[in-house]
Amino acid sequence: MNSVAVIGAGHGGVAIAGMLRQRGYRERIDLYGAETNHPYHRPPLSKKFAQDPLPQWLRPQAFYAEQGIGLRLGERVTSIDPGTGAIETGGLAGRYEHIVLATGARPRRLPLPGAELSGVLHLRTVDDALALRAQVGAGQRLVVIGGGYVGLEVAIAAREQLTEVVVLEREPRVLNRVASKQLSEFVTGFHRAQGVVIREKADVVEVVGRDGRVRSVRLADGTTVPCDAVLIGVGAVPREELAVAAGLRCDAGIVVDGAARTSAARILAVGDATRRPVGRRGDMLRLESIPSANEQASQAAATILGEPARAEHEVPWFWSDQADVKIKIAGVLSGDVVSSVVRGNAEARRFSVFHLDNADTVVAVESVSAPADFMAGKSLIARRTRVDPTRLADQRTSLRDIVPAALSRANQKRAYADHHL
């Protein structure tokens, strides 16, 4: 009998379960989650961990029963069988026609002496966020190891609670691998203006404690930073264990195609656990974002329902809210980028950086509290519109003059077909 098991009740898992019902799937859907909490929004964990309500439910608790989705909380799946579709959670939990892996990722650990001391934290779950909440406030000193988005979001949120915060970034700049120099520079300046201490090329070699509790961290240059708690935010590792054990192809992530299919016929995968083809070249990337998980959930739903893959062009995007600064990024900063155009005013905290290839096509846009630039950028990326960099940089030229007016849907499809087929 046709049936679906979704393993993992985070954003990707809830999205695929809900989308199947939206699109008319009437067979059994069971959604397995290892945590006992109802499924919740993950972005507030790094941005709003100090405020209630936490967690914020992804759907009202009654949603799952109302939609006929079997919610199996606190049930950790221990193995999956691609041959029979059997799922075990300590014993046989069920047999399914389709299995969707939505297991997400776990925080990367650092092999530091002292990392096991009390007060050394990682952030992925709501329990982690509540532990972090207990470590912020006036008089508290927090060290954040890692100047990525999660570390920076936590740093600014902790600072808003009057915590003394020190961010220790190993590379020469924060957001080294994921943002442009212009964006890194802006974010660093903004944090420092709020009183966050950011130290670059700061390599932590030891966490030092007393009586089992952290007291400071020591850097490679010999200096120490005293603290009451440490958040380690150095990235996430895909949870691919079930896939590996089942013999699926993995490569620092469960490998899937543009229809969310793994190397095993009945098993699909979505979200932070996967590596998938992105963009025209189909570069194999692990995108850790909610829009990406939603896109894959849509692909997986189409596959299960036997619908053709949608021909529309996806533009990956991502957001990071830090205090009242709203960063939105569309596209992927790749080796294609040869030039950048800044539009707006970094001092006014309202600007964007458009990244162009050698044909003056927009490949990516990073926007800071500039939603129009972000939306225009997304459109330019999708349509591969050639732009005039001088006009793009000039705020006296309206974006509306640079981005063609929205086409009717019939004309969009025609334009896409003409261009791509």
Added chain:
Amino acid sequence: MPIITYELPNGTAREVDVPIGQSVMDGAVRNNLPGVVAECGGSCSCATCHVHVVSGGDQFADVTPEERDLLDFLEGVAPSSRLSCQLIVTDACDGVRIAVADNEH
């Protein structure tokens, strides 16, 4: 509770009780209506909750500059366009009619 009517992309219509204080987006999400994706969870960040207000639009607060900026470059935007996360339901909203845009891309 006010009843909001949602006209869906497939041509059907659903009448939904939406509690006062919740948004038109919330009403769509809790009932799993197709078309409203709500990627940013309602924080006016993404424009995937785009709807067209068919009738009763004056019951809602005016478009904010941030909402305007997100709407202006949206595919399929029209004068009736709003982000449904910004449409907060009051007791004057009974009978409001909303057409859901297809937001999945």
